[in-house]
Amino acid sequence: MGYCAAVGSLPRAELQAMVAEATVDAYGDDEQLTGLYTMIDEHLAVPFTTQVLGVEVTVRKVDLRDDIVAICHRGRERQAIGILELPLPDPPPEGAEWIAAYRHWTKG
Numbered sequence: 417m418g419y420c421a422a423v424g425s426l427p428r429a430e431l432q433a434m435v436a437e438a439t440v441d442a443y444g445d446d447e448q449l450t451g452l453y454t455m456i457d458e459h460l461a462v463p464f465t466t467q468v469l470g471v472e473v474t475v476r477k478v479d480l481r482d483d484i485v486a487i488c489h490r491g492r493e494r495q496a497i498g499i500l501e502l503p504l505p506d507p508p509p510e511g512a513e514w515i516a517a518y519r520h521w522t523k524g
Contacts, residue, residue: 426516434517435524452518453480456499459511466505468497475502484518 438455439448456478463476466488473488478499485496500519504512 426513428520431517431520434514435521438514438517439521448521449484450480452514452521453478453484456484456511456514456518459514461510464505464509466503468503 434455435452438451440451442448442451460478462478463474465472465474467473468488471490473490473495475486476489477487479485479487479496481496484499486499486502488495488497488502499515500522502515504515
């Protein structure tokens with residue numbers, strides 16, 4: 417299980433439009449990051465389960481730290497994993513296209 421091809425195959429123009437929507441009033445990288453985090457937080461359907469290093473975890477929320485992270489839970493344990501490093505299930509959760517938009521922005 418890895419990066420979901422369906423999310424990774426969005427047209428470049430669509431990804432650029434999504435980034436523009438998320439960062440319309442943002443000045444500088446910090447504000448753009450906050451705009452993208454807000455869109456992921458609002459649109460990504462949580463909770464969902466996925467596998468991290470062969471272990472099933474539940475993603476219950478996303479958070480903004482130095483980067484956008486998924487808060488993964490397994491039993492009483494929890495760990496923050498960079499949202500771009502998180503393997504998505506197939507099919508991906510609703511709103512996962514915003515992760516693709518964020519990935520596009522980081523490469524920009």
